Amino acid sequence: MRHPLVMGNWKLNGSTHMVHELVTNLRKELSSVVGCGVAIAPPMMYLDLAKQTAAGSHIHLGAQNVDLNLSGAFTGETSAAMLKDVGAKYIIIGHSERRTYHAESDELIAKKFAVLKEQGLIPVLCIGETEAENEAGKTEEVCSRQIDAVLNTLGAQAFEGAVIAYEPVWAIGTGKSATPAQAQAVHKFIRDHIAKADAAIAEQVIIQYGGSVNAANAAELFGQPDIDGALVGGASLKADAFATIVKAAAEAKNA
Numbered sequence: 112m113r114h115p116l117v118m119g120n121w122k123l124n125g126s127t128h129m130v131h132e133l134v135t136n137l138r139k140e141l142s143s144v145v146g147c148g149v150a151i152a153p154p155m156m157y158l159d160l161a162k163q164t165a166a167g168s169h170i171h172l173g174a175q176n177v178d179l180n181l182s183g184a185f186t187g188e189t190s191a192a193m194l195k196d197v198g199a200k201y202i203i204i205g206h207s208e209r210r211t212y213h214a215e216s217d218e219l220i221a222k223k224f225a226v227l228k229e230q231g232l233i234p235v236l237c238i239g240e241t242e243a244e245n246e247a248g249k250t251e252e253v254c255s256r257q258i259d260a261v262l263n264t265l266g267a268q269a270f271e272g273a274v275i276a277y278e279p280v281w282a283i284g285t286g287k288s289a290t291p292a293q294a295q296a297v298h299k300f301i302r303d304h305i306a307k308a309d310a311a312i313a314e315q316v317i318i319q320y321g322g323s324v325n326a327a328n329a330a331e332l333f334g335q336p337d338i339d340g341a342l343v344g345g346a347s348l349k350a351d352a353f354a355t356i357v358k359a360a361a362e363a364k365n366a
């Protein structure tokens with residue numbers, strides 16, 4: 112039985128004041144929610160403050176990226192060992208913004224996946240097609256290529272306890288979410304694709320949807336059998352909206 116996970120990707124947003132206020136409000140709003148995992152990925156800068164402010168709550172910490180190297184002469188980077196050290200658990204890799212602005216390849220992202228697994232951290236592997244790929248009917252081809260980069264190098268077993276976030280690039284930050292039926296079809300395709308390698312692993316892997324998830328559309332998305340929560344951008348910066356999304360996931364899966 113899979114439990115949903117709702118994770119906030121704060122991207123490049125935050126300040127000392129904002130972290131304190133948002134996490135404090137989230138704690139209050141989420142204190143009675145059960146049945147849904149909750150994580151936040153603030154900028155690295157604010158991980159420790161978020162950790163202190165969330166201490167004793169059920170809110171898990173995450174990060175938005177990781178380097179391949181564990182230590183050494185790699186200016187500007189953050190290692191999996193450091194993320195583990197400060198208490199981060201869920202680490203986003205392969206976000207489309209990193210694939211686009213930092214030219215991250217499928218191969219590099221698969222290596223990051225391996226480093227996270229070796230350190231006992233949970234990869235949140237982002238995949239998804241662009242608008243042009245969607246219009247060209249290439250959604251399944253793109254998603255399977257992005258998954259295969261991990262499957263073919265690390266094997267299906269690597270997905271045990273891991274998270275996949277299906278984030279169609281055309282839906283990110285546009286206000287134009289995939290419809291529940293569209294997202295469900297791709298989530299089922301992803302699960303079936305992994306099942307060809309290992310059915311039990313495919314059954315337990317959490318597949319989140321991401322892309323313009325908000326308080327109004329979350330419940331309908333979570334009503335779909337293969338949508339196990341969400342990776343939330345803009346709406347994760349507002350405590351009430353994010354809490355509504357978490358509650359919708361808990362209710363859908365407890366129903």
Ligand SMILES: O=C(CO)COP(=O)(O)O
Pocket residue numbers: 120206278282283284285286321322323324342343344345346
């Ligand atoms: O990129 C996203 C989460 O990783 C989604 O962003 P939005 O929820 O702002 O569309």
